[in-house]
Amino acid sequence: MSYDKRKSGRDFDEPRQMDAKAGVVKRAVGSAWFKIGKTEAIAAVYGPRELFPRFLKNPEKGVLRVNYSMMPFSSGSDRVRPGPNRRSKEISSIATKALQPVVDLSDCPNSVVDVFIEMKQADGGTRCAGICAASIALADAGIPMRDMVGAIAVGRCQDKIIMDLDYYEDSHEDGTDIPVAMLHNSKEISLLQLDGNISVEQFQEAIKMAQGTMDKIFEVQKAALKGKFKPVKE
Amino acid sequence: MTEEVKVKNREVVIPGETLAEGMGYLPSFGTYREGEKILASRLGLVNIEGKVIKLVPLSGKYLPKRGDTIICMVTEILMSGWRVETNSAYSAVLNMKDATSEFIPKGANLTKYFDIGDYLVAKISNVTSQKLVDITLKGPGLRKLYGGRILNVSPPKVPRIIGKQGSMVSLIKQHTNCKIMVGQNGIVWIQGEDSDMELLAVKAIKKIEQEAHMPGLTDNMQKFLTENGGAPQ
Numbered sequence: 001m002s003y004d005k006r007k008s009g010r011d012f013d014e015p016r017q018m019d020a021k022a023g024v025v026k027r028a029v030g031s032a033w034f035k036i037g038k039t040e041a042i043a044a045v046y047g048p049r050e051l052f053p054r055f056l057k058n059p060e061k062g063v064l065r066v067n068y069s070m071m072p073f074s075s076g077s078d079r080v081r082p083g084p085n086r087r088s089k090e091i092s093s094i095a096t097k098a099l100q101p102v103v104d105l106s107d108c109p110n111s112v113v114d115v116f117i118e119m120k121q122a123d124g125g126t127r128c129a130g131i132c133a134a135s136i137a138l139a140d141a142g143i144p145m146r147d148m149v150g151a152i153a154v155g156r157c158q159d160k161i162i163m164d165l166d167y168y169e170d171s172h173e174d175g176t177d178i179p180v181a182m183l184h185n186s187k188e189i190s191l192l193q194l195d196g197n198i199s200v201e202q203f204q205e206a207i208k209m210a211q212g213t214m215d216k217i218f219e220v221q222k223a224a225l226k227g228k229f230k231p232v233k234e
Numbered sequence: 235m236t237e238e239v240k241v242k243n244r245e246v247v248i249p250g251e252t253l254a255e256g257m258g259y260l261p262s263f264g265t266y267r268e269g270e271k272i273l274a275s276r277l278g279l280v281n282i283e284g285k286v287i288k289l290v291p292l293s294g295k296y297l298p299k300r301g302d303t304i305i306c307m308v309t310e311i312l313m314s315g316w317r318v319e320t321n322s323a324y325s326a327v328l329n330m331k332d333a334t335s336e337f338i339p340k341g342a343n344l345t346k347y348f349d350i351g352d353y354l355v356a357k358i359s360n361v362t363s364q365k366l367v368d369i370t371l372k373g374p375g376l377r378k379l380y381g382g383r384i385l386n387v388s389p390p391k392v393p394r395i396i397g398k399q400g401s402m403v404s405l406i407k408q409h410t411n412c413k414i415m416v417g418q419n420g421i422v423w424i425q426g427e428d429s430d431m432e433l434l435a436v437k438a439i440k441k442i443e444q445e446a447h448m449p450g451l452t453d454n455m456q457k458f459l460t461e462n463g464g465a466p467q
Binding site for chain 1: 248275292
Protein backbone atom coordinates (compact mmCIF):
# COMPACT_ATOMS: atom_id res chain seq x y z
CA MET A 1 0.00 0.00 0.00
CA SER A 2 1.06 3.53 -0.57
CA TYR A 3 0.93 6.40 1.92
CA ASP A 4 -0.09 9.08 -0.59
CA LYS A 5 -1.09 11.87 1.69
CA ARG A 6 -0.27 12.54 5.31
CA LYS A 7 -3.13 12.66 7.75
CA SER A 8 -1.99 16.08 8.94
CA GLY A 9 -1.86 17.40 5.37
CA ARG A 10 1.85 18.21 5.60
CA ASP A 11 4.41 17.49 2.89
CA PHE A 12 6.46 14.35 3.51
CA ASP A 13 9.54 16.39 4.39
CA GLU A 14 7.75 19.11 6.31
CA PRO A 15 8.12 19.35 10.08
CA ARG A 16 5.30 20.67 12.22
CA GLN A 17 5.18 24.33 13.23
CA MET A 18 7.79 25.06 15.90
CA ASP A 19 7.84 27.68 18.60
CA ALA A 20 10.01 28.25 21.68
CA LYS A 21 10.50 30.60 24.58
CA ALA A 22 13.30 30.92 27.12
CA GLY A 23 12.98 31.79 30.79
CA VAL A 24 9.48 30.44 31.43
CA VAL A 25 10.26 29.04 34.90
CA LYS A 26 11.37 32.05 36.95
CA ARG A 27 12.51 29.99 39.93
CA ALA A 28 14.98 27.97 37.85
CA VAL A 29 18.47 29.09 36.80
CA GLY A 30 17.46 28.52 33.20
CA SER A 31 14.33 27.26 31.52
CA ALA A 32 12.57 26.89 28.20
CA TRP A 33 9.35 25.91 26.51
CA PHE A 34 9.45 24.17 23.16
CA LYS A 35 6.46 23.37 20.99
CA ILE A 36 6.32 21.33 17.82
CA GLY A 37 2.80 20.84 16.51
CA LYS A 38 0.74 19.65 19.43
CA THR A 39 3.76 18.37 21.35
CA GLU A 40 4.86 20.75 24.08
CA ALA A 41 7.82 20.41 26.43
CA ILE A 42 9.02 22.49 29.35
CA ALA A 43 12.60 22.18 30.59
CA ALA A 44 14.08 23.71 33.73
CA VAL A 45 17.75 23.72 34.73
CA TYR A 46 18.94 23.90 38.32
CA GLY A 47 22.60 24.14 39.16
CA PRO A 48 25.47 23.68 39.20
CA ARG A 49 24.57 22.66 42.73
CA GLU A 50 25.71 20.21 45.35
CA LEU A 51 25.21 16.59 44.29
CA PHE A 52 23.40 14.06 46.41
CA PRO A 53 23.86 11.09 46.83
CA ARG A 54 27.49 11.97 47.32
CA PHE A 55 28.95 8.80 45.78
CA LEU A 56 27.79 10.05 42.37
CA LYS A 57 30.16 13.01 42.61
CA ASN A 58 32.89 13.28 40.01
CA PRO A 59 35.98 15.17 41.22
CA GLU A 60 37.06 15.81 37.61
CA LYS A 61 33.96 17.55 36.31
CA GLY A 62 30.31 18.21 37.03
CA VAL A 63 27.60 15.66 36.41
CA LEU A 64 24.71 16.24 34.01
CA ARG A 65 21.46 14.68 35.14
CA VAL A 66 18.34 14.79 32.98
CA ASN A 67 14.93 13.77 34.17
CA TYR A 68 12.08 13.27 31.71
CA SER A 69 8.50 13.02 32.81
CA MET A 70 5.05 13.34 31.30
CA MET A 71 2.33 15.33 32.97
CA PRO A 72 -0.75 13.28 33.92
CA PHE A 73 -3.00 15.08 31.45
CA SER A 74 -0.50 15.23 28.59
CA SER A 75 -1.53 12.21 26.55
CA GLY A 76 -4.68 11.98 24.50
CA SER A 77 -5.89 8.79 26.12
CA ASP A 78 -5.64 7.59 29.73
CA ARG A 79 -4.13 9.64 32.54
CA VAL A 80 -0.36 9.21 32.56
CA ARG A 81 0.47 7.91 36.02
CA PRO A 82 3.05 10.18 37.58
CA GLY A 83 6.44 8.96 38.69
CA PRO A 84 9.28 7.15 37.01
CA ASN A 85 8.52 4.22 34.76
CA ARG A 86 10.51 2.14 32.35
CA ARG A 87 9.85 4.49 29.44
CA SER A 88 10.66 7.73 31.24
CA LYS A 89 13.85 6.25 32.71
CA GLU A 90 14.99 5.26 29.24
CA ILE A 91 14.26 8.72 27.83
CA SER A 92 15.98 10.41 30.78
CA SER A 93 19.06 8.34 30.08
CA ILE A 94 19.12 8.91 26.31
CA ALA A 95 18.46 12.63 26.76
CA THR A 96 21.45 12.86 29.10
CA LYS A 97 23.59 11.16 26.47
CA ALA A 98 22.23 13.42 23.74
CA LEU A 99 23.19 16.58 25.65
CA GLN A 100 26.43 15.35 27.27
CA PRO A 101 28.69 15.99 24.22
CA VAL A 102 28.00 19.73 24.21
CA VAL A 103 28.03 20.71 27.87
CA ASP A 104 31.37 21.46 29.48
CA LEU A 105 31.22 21.10 33.26
CA SER A 106 34.95 20.92 33.90
CA ASP A 107 34.72 24.22 35.79
CA CYS A 108 32.41 22.80 38.44
CA PRO A 109 33.72 19.48 39.78
CA ASN A 110 31.72 17.57 42.41
CA SER A 111 28.55 19.34 41.41
CA VAL A 112 25.47 18.47 39.40
CA VAL A 113 23.43 20.24 36.76
CA ASP A 114 19.86 19.02 36.94
CA VAL A 115 17.63 19.27 33.89
CA PHE A 116 13.96 18.53 34.35
CA ILE A 117 11.91 17.92 31.22
CA GLU A 118 8.14 17.87 31.59
CA MET A 119 5.83 17.08 28.71
CA LYS A 120 2.86 19.36 28.85
CA GLN A 121 1.17 17.85 25.85
CA ALA A 122 2.23 14.78 23.87
CA ASP A 123 1.55 14.05 20.22
CA GLY A 124 4.57 12.06 19.09
CA GLY A 125 8.20 13.14 19.13
CA THR A 126 8.25 13.98 22.83
CA ARG A 127 11.85 12.98 23.45
CA CYS A 128 12.96 15.19 20.56
CA ALA A 129 10.93 18.16 21.77
CA GLY A 130 12.30 17.53 25.27
CA ILE A 131 15.91 17.58 24.06
CA CYS A 132 15.32 20.79 22.06
CA ALA A 133 13.82 22.44 25.14
CA ALA A 134 16.60 21.17 27.40
CA SER A 135 19.23 22.59 25.05
CA ILE A 136 17.66 26.06 25.22
CA ALA A 137 17.26 25.80 29.00
CA LEU A 138 20.93 24.83 29.47
CA ALA A 139 22.07 27.79 27.38
CA ASP A 140 19.70 30.06 29.31
CA ALA A 141 21.22 28.79 32.56
CA GLY A 142 24.64 30.03 31.41
CA ILE A 143 26.15 26.54 31.30
CA PRO A 144 29.24 26.50 29.05
CA MET A 145 28.21 24.68 25.87
CA ARG A 146 30.18 23.91 22.74
CA ASP A 147 27.07 23.89 20.59
CA MET A 148 23.31 23.63 20.61
CA VAL A 149 21.55 20.28 20.22
CA GLY A 150 18.53 19.87 17.99
CA ALA A 151 16.39 16.78 17.74
CA ILE A 152 13.72 15.60 15.37
CA ALA A 153 12.02 12.31 14.56
CA VAL A 154 12.14 10.96 11.04
CA GLY A 155 10.84 7.65 9.80
CA ARG A 156 8.83 5.62 7.42
CA CYS A 157 5.13 5.20 7.01
CA GLN A 158 4.29 2.42 4.55
CA ASP A 159 6.35 3.27 1.46
CA LYS A 160 7.20 6.93 2.25
CA ILE A 161 10.03 8.51 4.20
CA ILE A 162 8.49 11.11 6.46
CA MET A 163 9.71 13.94 8.63
CA ASP A 164 8.53 14.65 12.18
CA LEU A 165 6.06 11.88 12.90
CA ASP A 166 3.01 12.73 14.94
CA TYR A 167 1.29 10.20 17.18
CA TYR A 168 -0.86 8.82 14.38
CA GLU A 169 2.15 8.05 12.17
CA ASP A 170 4.22 6.91 15.11
CA SER A 171 1.64 4.30 16.05
CA HIS A 172 0.91 3.26 12.47
CA GLU A 173 1.04 -0.52 12.01
CA ASP A 174 3.50 -0.26 9.11
CA GLY A 175 5.65 2.57 10.39
CA THR A 176 9.17 3.18 11.64
CA ASP A 177 10.16 5.89 14.07
CA ILE A 178 13.76 7.21 14.17
CA PRO A 179 14.44 9.98 16.70
CA VAL A 180 17.66 11.78 15.84
CA ALA A 181 19.56 14.43 17.82
CA MET A 182 22.40 16.35 16.22
CA LEU A 183 24.92 19.01 17.18
CA HIS A 184 24.20 22.12 15.16
CA ASN A 185 27.64 22.90 13.74
CA SER A 186 29.27 19.54 13.21
CA LYS A 187 26.00 17.66 12.58
CA GLU A 188 27.38 14.88 14.77
CA ILE A 189 24.63 12.53 15.86
CA SER A 190 24.18 12.35 19.63
CA LEU A 191 20.95 10.36 19.68
CA LEU A 192 19.78 7.70 17.26
CA GLN A 193 17.04 5.24 18.03
CA LEU A 194 15.02 3.09 15.67
CA ASP A 195 11.69 1.50 16.31
CA GLY A 196 10.46 -0.65 13.42
CA ASN A 197 12.19 -1.77 10.27
CA ILE A 198 13.62 0.13 7.32
CA SER A 199 15.94 -0.54 4.39
CA VAL A 200 19.47 0.85 4.43
CA GLU A 201 18.74 3.24 1.53
CA GLN A 202 15.61 4.58 3.16
CA PHE A 203 17.43 4.94 6.48
CA GLN A 204 20.17 7.03 4.88
CA GLU A 205 17.58 9.15 3.17
CA ALA A 206 15.78 9.67 6.48
CA ILE A 207 18.96 10.75 8.27
CA LYS A 208 19.75 13.19 5.49
CA MET A 209 16.26 14.60 5.87
CA ALA A 210 16.76 15.04 9.63
CA GLN A 211 20.05 16.82 8.98
CA GLY A 212 18.27 19.28 6.72
CA THR A 213 15.89 20.31 9.51
CA MET A 214 18.56 21.01 12.13
CA ASP A 215 19.18 24.56 10.91
CA LYS A 216 15.48 25.29 11.22
CA ILE A 217 15.46 24.05 14.83
CA PHE A 218 18.58 26.09 15.59
CA GLU A 219 16.88 29.23 14.31
CA VAL A 220 13.90 28.60 16.60
CA GLN A 221 16.23 28.05 19.56
CA LYS A 222 18.21 31.16 18.69
CA ALA A 223 15.07 33.29 18.44
CA ALA A 224 13.89 31.98 21.82
CA LEU A 225 17.15 32.86 23.59
CA LYS A 226 17.58 36.24 21.93
CA GLY A 227 13.93 37.08 22.50
CA LYS A 228 14.56 37.03 26.23
CA PHE A 229 16.90 40.02 25.94
CA LYS A 230 14.83 42.40 23.85
CA PRO A 231 15.02 45.98 25.07
CA VAL A 232 12.55 46.63 27.87
CA LYS A 233 9.89 49.12 26.87
CA GLU A 234 9.16 51.94 29.25
CA MET B 235 39.80 32.85 3.90
CA THR B 236 38.81 36.41 4.57
CA GLU B 237 38.86 37.76 8.07
CA GLU B 238 35.41 38.78 9.06
CA VAL B 239 33.40 39.36 12.21
CA LYS B 240 29.96 37.83 11.85
CA VAL B 241 28.28 39.61 14.76
CA LYS B 242 27.89 43.16 16.02
CA ASN B 243 29.59 44.37 19.16
CA ARG B 244 27.30 44.03 22.21
CA GLU B 245 24.99 41.57 20.46
CA VAL B 246 23.45 38.60 22.32
CA VAL B 247 24.80 35.33 20.97
CA ILE B 248 23.98 31.71 21.74
CA PRO B 249 26.25 28.66 22.06
CA GLY B 250 27.51 27.40 18.72
CA GLU B 251 26.97 30.68 16.91
CA THR B 252 29.81 31.76 14.61
CA LEU B 253 31.39 34.99 15.86
CA ALA B 254 34.23 35.46 13.39
CA GLU B 255 35.99 33.77 10.55
CA GLY B 256 39.69 33.78 9.75
CA MET B 257 42.80 33.58 11.88
CA GLY B 258 43.01 37.35 12.45
CA TYR B 259 40.92 37.26 15.64
CA LEU B 260 41.68 35.75 19.01
CA PRO B 261 39.16 33.78 21.06
CA SER B 262 38.90 34.82 24.72
CA PHE B 263 36.48 34.01 27.56
CA GLY B 264 33.30 32.22 26.46
CA THR B 265 34.52 31.50 22.95
CA TYR B 266 36.58 28.82 21.23
CA ARG B 267 38.25 28.26 17.93
CA GLU B 268 37.29 25.46 15.62
CA GLY B 269 39.26 25.40 12.39
CA GLU B 270 39.17 28.91 10.99
CA LYS B 271 36.09 29.94 12.94
CA ILE B 272 35.53 31.43 16.36
CA LEU B 273 32.38 30.14 18.00
CA ALA B 274 30.48 31.09 21.14
CA SER B 275 30.57 28.55 23.94
CA ARG B 276 27.86 30.09 26.10
CA LEU B 277 25.02 32.57 26.08
CA GLY B 278 26.40 36.07 26.34
CA LEU B 279 27.04 39.57 25.01
CA VAL B 280 29.79 39.90 22.42
CA ASN B 281 32.65 42.18 23.35
CA ILE B 282 35.19 42.94 20.65
CA GLU B 283 38.33 44.70 21.80
CA GLY B 284 40.72 45.11 18.90
CA LYS B 285 41.41 41.58 17.73
CA VAL B 286 40.16 39.86 20.88
CA ILE B 287 36.62 38.50 21.02
CA LYS B 288 35.11 37.62 24.37
CA LEU B 289 31.67 37.06 25.82
CA VAL B 290 30.12 38.75 28.83
CA PRO B 291 27.87 36.17 30.50
CA LEU B 292 24.21 37.12 30.94
CA SER B 293 23.08 34.30 33.18
CA GLY B 294 24.35 31.50 35.34
CA LYS B 295 25.13 30.59 38.89
CA TYR B 296 27.97 31.98 40.93
CA LEU B 297 31.32 30.19 40.83
CA PRO B 298 33.58 30.97 43.81
CA LYS B 299 36.70 32.92 42.84
CA ARG B 300 39.61 33.93 45.02
CA GLY B 301 39.47 37.55 46.16
CA ASP B 302 35.70 37.94 45.74
CA THR B 303 33.71 39.59 48.51
CA ILE B 304 30.57 37.59 49.11
CA ILE B 305 27.61 37.55 51.49
CA CYS B 306 27.04 34.13 52.99
CA MET B 307 25.05 32.37 55.68
CA VAL B 308 26.35 30.15 58.46
CA THR B 309 24.91 26.63 58.11
CA GLU B 310 27.06 24.46 60.34
CA ILE B 311 29.46 24.67 63.26
CA LEU B 312 32.68 22.75 62.64
CA MET B 313 35.52 21.59 64.86
CA SER B 314 37.47 24.79 64.42
CA GLY B 315 35.24 27.12 62.47
CA TRP B 316 32.02 27.54 60.58
CA ARG B 317 30.58 26.20 57.34
CA VAL B 318 28.77 28.80 55.27
CA GLU B 319 26.40 28.63 52.33
CA THR B 320 27.70 30.72 49.41
CA ASN B 321 24.80 30.67 46.91
CA SER B 322 26.89 28.44 44.63
CA ALA B 323 27.42 24.71 44.19
CA TYR B 324 30.05 24.77 46.92
CA SER B 325 29.95 25.61 50.60
CA ALA B 326 32.84 27.50 52.20
CA VAL B 327 34.70 27.19 55.49
CA LEU B 328 35.49 30.06 57.81
CA ASN B 329 38.37 29.03 60.00
CA MET B 330 38.52 30.29 63.60
CA LYS B 331 41.81 32.05 63.05
CA ASP B 332 40.39 33.94 60.05
CA ALA B 333 37.21 34.90 61.85
CA THR B 334 38.10 37.36 64.57
CA SER B 335 41.01 39.03 66.27
CA GLU B 336 39.42 38.12 69.60
CA PHE B 337 40.93 35.27 71.58
CA ILE B 338 38.72 32.19 71.35
CA PRO B 339 39.47 29.85 74.26
CA LYS B 340 39.82 26.10 73.72
CA GLY B 341 36.45 24.34 73.70
CA ALA B 342 34.50 27.59 73.48
CA ASN B 343 30.95 27.57 72.22
CA LEU B 344 31.43 28.91 68.69
CA THR B 345 27.76 29.92 68.34
CA LYS B 346 28.60 32.82 70.68
CA TYR B 347 30.52 34.38 67.79
CA PHE B 348 28.50 33.30 64.75
CA ASP B 349 25.34 31.26 65.07
CA ILE B 350 23.61 29.17 62.41
CA GLY B 351 21.58 31.52 60.20
CA ASP B 352 23.85 34.53 60.67
CA TYR B 353 24.87 36.41 57.56
CA LEU B 354 28.48 37.45 57.01
CA VAL B 355 30.29 39.66 54.54
CA ALA B 356 33.45 37.72 53.83
CA LYS B 357 36.28 37.54 51.36
CA ILE B 358 37.25 34.33 49.58
CA SER B 359 40.84 33.67 50.58
CA ASN B 360 41.42 30.43 48.72
CA VAL B 361 39.74 28.08 46.24
CA THR B 362 41.26 24.69 45.46
CA SER B 363 40.93 22.81 42.17
CA GLN B 364 38.34 20.63 43.86
CA LYS B 365 36.46 23.80 44.76
CA LEU B 366 37.04 23.65 48.49
CA VAL B 367 36.54 27.26 49.50
CA ASP B 368 38.11 29.16 52.41
CA ILE B 369 36.83 32.55 53.48
CA THR B 370 38.15 35.19 55.83
CA LEU B 371 36.64 38.02 57.84
CA LYS B 372 39.94 39.87 58.14
CA GLY B 373 39.86 42.92 55.95
CA PRO B 374 38.14 46.28 55.68
CA GLY B 375 34.34 46.10 55.67
CA LEU B 376 34.20 42.37 56.39
CA ARG B 377 31.87 41.62 59.29
CA LYS B 378 28.74 39.95 60.57
CA LEU B 379 25.49 41.56 59.44
CA TYR B 380 22.79 42.58 61.89
CA GLY B 381 19.20 43.27 60.81
CA GLY B 382 18.35 44.49 57.32
CA ARG B 383 17.00 42.42 54.51
CA ILE B 384 18.54 39.96 52.08
CA LEU B 385 17.89 40.03 48.36
CA ASN B 386 18.93 37.53 45.72
CA VAL B 387 20.01 38.75 42.30
CA SER B 388 21.50 37.03 39.28
CA PRO B 389 25.32 36.93 39.84
CA PRO B 390 26.31 38.09 36.31
CA LYS B 391 24.32 41.29 36.92
CA VAL B 392 26.32 42.20 40.03
CA PRO B 393 28.86 44.38 38.18
CA ARG B 394 25.99 46.49 36.79
CA ILE B 395 24.43 46.84 40.25
CA ILE B 396 27.74 48.04 41.65
CA GLY B 397 28.54 50.23 38.65
CA LYS B 398 31.85 51.80 37.72
CA GLN B 399 33.79 52.38 40.95
CA GLY B 400 30.57 51.69 42.83
CA SER B 401 28.72 54.55 41.15
CA MET B 402 25.41 52.75 40.77
CA VAL B 403 25.22 51.41 44.31
CA SER B 404 26.21 54.78 45.78
CA LEU B 405 23.48 56.41 43.67
CA ILE B 406 20.91 54.15 45.32
CA LYS B 407 22.50 54.67 48.73
CA GLN B 408 22.29 58.45 48.32
CA HIS B 409 18.69 58.47 47.15
CA THR B 410 17.31 56.01 49.68
CA ASN B 411 19.60 56.63 52.67
CA CYS B 412 20.09 52.87 53.06
CA LYS B 413 23.15 50.83 53.87
CA ILE B 414 23.75 48.42 50.99
CA MET B 415 26.24 45.59 50.60
CA VAL B 416 26.48 43.71 47.32
CA GLY B 417 28.17 40.30 47.34
CA GLN B 418 29.78 38.96 44.17
CA ASN B 419 27.68 35.83 44.69
CA GLY B 420 24.45 37.70 43.99
CA ILE B 421 23.30 38.26 47.56
CA VAL B 422 22.50 41.85 48.48
CA TRP B 423 21.99 43.15 51.99
CA ILE B 424 19.96 46.31 52.52
CA GLN B 425 19.32 48.17 55.75
CA GLY B 426 17.58 51.50 56.12
CA GLU B 427 15.90 53.59 58.79
CA ASP B 428 12.76 53.87 56.73
CA SER B 429 11.12 50.67 55.40
CA ASP B 430 9.63 52.51 52.41
CA MET B 431 13.14 53.56 51.39
CA GLU B 432 14.35 50.00 51.91
CA LEU B 433 11.65 48.79 49.54
CA LEU B 434 12.57 51.47 47.01
CA ALA B 435 16.15 50.25 47.10
CA VAL B 436 14.91 46.67 46.55
CA LYS B 437 12.81 47.85 43.59
CA ALA B 438 15.74 49.79 42.14
CA ILE B 439 18.03 46.77 42.34
CA LYS B 440 15.40 44.53 40.71
CA LYS B 441 15.08 47.11 37.93
CA ILE B 442 18.83 47.16 37.32
CA GLU B 443 18.79 43.37 37.19
CA GLN B 444 16.10 43.42 34.50
CA GLU B 445 17.70 46.14 32.41
CA ALA B 446 21.34 45.23 32.96
CA HIS B 447 22.06 44.72 29.26
CA MET B 448 20.68 48.12 28.22
CA PRO B 449 22.64 51.32 27.63
CA GLY B 450 21.99 54.54 29.58
CA LEU B 451 21.23 52.67 32.79
CA THR B 452 22.58 55.26 35.24
CA ASP B 453 20.38 58.05 33.84
CA ASN B 454 17.34 55.75 33.88
CA MET B 455 17.99 54.82 37.49
CA GLN B 456 18.47 58.45 38.55
CA LYS B 457 15.08 59.23 36.99
CA PHE B 458 13.43 56.15 38.53
CA LEU B 459 14.70 56.95 42.02
CA THR B 460 13.66 60.59 42.06
CA GLU B 461 10.24 59.76 40.53
CA ASN B 462 9.56 57.22 43.25
CA GLY B 463 10.24 59.42 46.24
CA GLY B 464 13.97 59.06 46.62
CA ALA B 465 15.88 62.27 47.23
CA PRO B 466 19.63 62.82 47.32
CA GLN B 467 20.61 63.13 50.95
